[in-house]
Amino acid sequence: MNKITQLCIILGMIVISATAQQADVKGAFLEKWENSKIYMLAIAEAMPEEYYDFKPTERQMTFKEQLMHIKSNMDWLSGTYFSTSESERGKNILPTTKAETIAILSEAFNNTKSILEKVPLKDLKETVTFFAGDKSKLQILNLLQDHVTHHRGQLIVYLNLNEIEPPGFVGW
Template identity: 30%
Template sequence: MSDLLTPASLLEMMEGNRRLTLRVAEAFPEEKLFSFKPAEALRPFADMVKEFLDIEEAYVRGIATGEWVFDEEKRAGINTKQALLAECEAVRQRTRELWPKITAERLQAAEDDGFFGQGVQTNLSRLIYALENEIHHRGQGYIYLRILGIEPPPFYVR
């Protein structure tokens, strides 16, 4: 693992992205956060947030402890902006608590992916996927806000 990408620098990258994602969620009117979707095939932004929280929690716990559990239903009852934002912080706090166990060696370890059927992959690849998934959904949130006539937060402020 290079000096440019260390467990600490990866966590800081994740933190900056989460700060921006939280500002996107905060920009939504509460009702629209949980109900607005510009097309029937799409999901409300809150559902996307719950998805990337599920992925982060499952991957970080698995990488840090070897306990690989993916629970899509854990956040089903979250239906207020305050509760969703609190859950974002709670998941990230659990990540921070487990992070000291995520060493460069653990990031480089290749293990079978039991969640999405991707076969063997490195733990770093899993976390990069989780980060890309959040970024992808945040981009959808930006579009949703613009459709609703709401100016999204500046992208460059982390």
């Protein structure tokens, strides 16, 4: 085999390996999760600290409560359905400052990522008992992102109501 053929085989294997990693649902999720974190933290940074207790109506959560609700849901879903370790389940801490709130939120994103990195891809096919009926772990993974997206959309409205321009979208 000549050197050009060997080089083509090696390059082909690299391309196949990279394509397989991109096609991996967990790998794609983790890449999206990191971008979701970046975008969420940019939104949290955009709101001035004096507006962290703002809520559009009496029946809604404050900006800070929304952020902590997102954090709690990440802890619950990742800790309950993807981990058996009590130490990975996060703690409900009510922050007092913007900086503390952002740090806690960032840590929750990182903890969720760390938990999910350990989950074998085959486990996403497993069915778990969920309050809305039995779901696959892949469905729980999708819910994890959908919940963040849902509340992040509300937070963008909070920014707009205070005439604060939201950060540009960070997607895939």
